[in-house]
Amino acid sequence: MLYYRRKIVLALLEVFDGQLTAKSLQKYLFLFTRVQSVKAFDFIPYRYGCFSFQADQDLSTMAKYGYLEISEYQSGRFIKLKQNGEYLEMLDKSDRQALLDVKAEFGSMSQTDLIRYTYQKYPYFAINSSIANELLTKDELARIEKQKRKFTEPQLFSIGYEGISLETYINKLIINDVHVLCDVRKNAFSQKFGFSKSQLQKACTGVGIRYMHIPELGIESEKRQELHSQADYDCLFENYEKTTLKKNKEALLKIRALIETYGRVAVTCFEKNPHQCHRTHVANALMQLPDIDYSFKLL
Template identity: 65%
Template sequence: MYYRRKILLALLSVFDGQLTAKQFQKYLFLFTRKQEIKSFDFVPYRYGCFSFQANQDIATLAKYGYCTIAENRKVRFFELTKDDDFFNTLKPEDRKSLLEVKAQFGNLRQSDLIRYTYRQYPYYAIKSVIAKDLLNSTELNTIELQKRHYHEKQLFSIGYEGISLEAYINKLIINDVNVLCDVRKNAYSQKYGFSKKTLELACKSVDIEYVHIPDLGIISNKRKELSSQEDYDDLFREYEKTTLKENRASLLAIRSLLDKGKRVALTCFEKDPKQCHRTCVANALMQLPETDYKFKNL
């Protein structure tokens, strides 16, 4: 079993085997603040800090009978059903941190727990739909100051190699990206969060539009046996002469988004923009007439 999933089961165990979904996310968040290398990343969400990965993991654990997911009066609960003493399989520092979270916050009402996270970590409250019911005007203003609002249209490039879905989404939020243009031929990934449906839902949950533009992708068999930068450069020269030229309409569709004042990010897998065709797409967009937007790699 993945170590991070043992943490989730240990968390439920420490809190007497049952937590609401909101409590679960908040306690897990506070626990990870104590970790040097965090087991989970979080995004600002409807009720504050939220980990897509943890939510997926708890669903997987429920599937295999370690816990149940129930709903009562529109409140979701996670309940431990198989306790194999995962707490004692954790690293000593993680056991200590879980007990500290329980001691410090275990007696708080759910509303007070959420209020605490909003006050201490205001960035994670910027998408909250309940902040106005929990905080005073000064605290709400602190959250408002965490929001990124840029009036300049801009083109970005971002790869998801080596980072979590949450870290990826946070990069988009911090740069006030409005539209994510996925230029993969096939929007599928074995890495959690980056297949089309999951990525689209994650973007929608933080008010980012997702658009898949497969016409600008490169078929997978052309991406095999790329062992040097020269191999990539050869591939991209061919791509610019063929696919990119043949699909100018798709390129202009992205330009149309920029012309409407959108802040648009092109995405694919590779971390290194020199080894990804999204850079070719970005260069082509920057070379169009009357370009009045800037370009930045994230």
Template identity: 60%
Template sequence: MLYYRRKILLATLEVFGGKLTAKQLQKLLFLFSRGQEIKAYDFVPYYYGCFSFQANQDIVILGNQGLLTIKETEHGRFIELVKSCNYLATLDLFDQQAMLKLKSKYEKMSQMDLIKYTYVKFPFYAINSRIASDILSKDEIEIVNRQRRHIEGVKLFTIGYEGITLETYLKRLIINDIHLLCDVRRNAYSQKYGFSKTQLEKACVGLNIAYIHIPELGIESQKRQDLKSQKDYDILFDEYEKTTLKNNQESLLKIRTLLDRYERVALTCFEKNPMQCHRSRIAKALLSLSNNLEFKAI
């Protein structure tokens, strides 16, 4: 059984002749998703504009399942359907119509045409592009540059990834002009795609956000097994303040030094609610070390 979003990906390939470059497929999925109320894929501004990590992962999975092939050539990466199975018919009627409209509007555009079109139409997604200056006019580049966030002043943030996609998470970092992501999980591994240490660090680097893992400030997973109420969390975190935080002052001072260097730093862990995550106690400790340090949960 295929996830619906993967049906959209396969239908896009099918409607556009069964073979596209990876960049073409990303741009077409982006343009298709703009018309969806609940988007199949979300995107971030990456090396060549709008990019979905989830779509990229789905391509790999569908390749492993034998539904498409991935070929690296001197002209780029090509994604090709193994066979046509009328994937378009598996979409709901609204998405079928939207897909045919997408074909009508963009089927004659080359890869570079699609890239430039998305840069001009959606300049925010070109802010980290490696090629924007080569394909856009001076005025168009100026519009892209105005999309960049430049916020002055030292500020501490906290963010959890529970219940959101990697792309949504990363866009929150971009919008808040985060310069450093400080991962305070004891074990920086996640079953949720994109949030294990290597994946998350790679994604951040591609967005010009530094990443550091400080496991010394994490909480052992077994201590979190039987938490049922906010009172349970509070008891755990009170103990955490008296033990882990007290015994790892060097790590706290390290983050304080990093705040001076990077200015806008986010502490990250899993929980959506900061009051049910130890990162809130780390933030509290850092605020006690600094006069007038601003703080925000995002």
């Protein structure tokens, strides 16, 4: 299906004569979204700067359906349009003009200059770059270093991914200096892009966060089928505390050990509302353990 955001990617390629490197495409797309009131893509600070997992996935999907071609070379990946479709004309007037403005302002830059510009202008997105030292001055690198959030106090966090993109979710972990993400779903699978186990683990690893799946603390899906009110959730969680949490204290102690070792640890599941997710009860149990030296924060 050709979603609007995918039309933007195809139009971007069209504006740049049908071909871009993968790195340049990500940077141009990032610069384009800076002027959008509602951004078509979110980005994280990744190995070469600003990066959208969703855009990368969309490229793979559109290659599968023949809209474009992805070629791998020693020098990197190249994205080429295979189907001409006047994609620019499919966009809103403001988005059409924004893409043309990106081409006019940045189209003459080399890939290296383009990356350097995004690092200089948006230093947060360069904090995990593997090439910043090659491109920037000492002063510019110092600006990037100041963007890194570092905390010494140990802390337990709780975060759900309902209603937010993978990139927004990962950015929340980064700005709170989370070192370990503990996935307490019974089955770490999601219909939502980015949140199945392998995808989430890859995203975390790419920004220096350890991922741990702890299925022992999850709730079987069949127990979640008839949840129509808060009272239904409360009944489910009352049973959960009496059974799963009591039977799996070793799993709780494993998370506590992670906090003692790595300092800042988040427990995660799907629900946005903490009152409708068992991770809240996992967090409460961790806060009630004896002799704790960490605080709690809801993300």
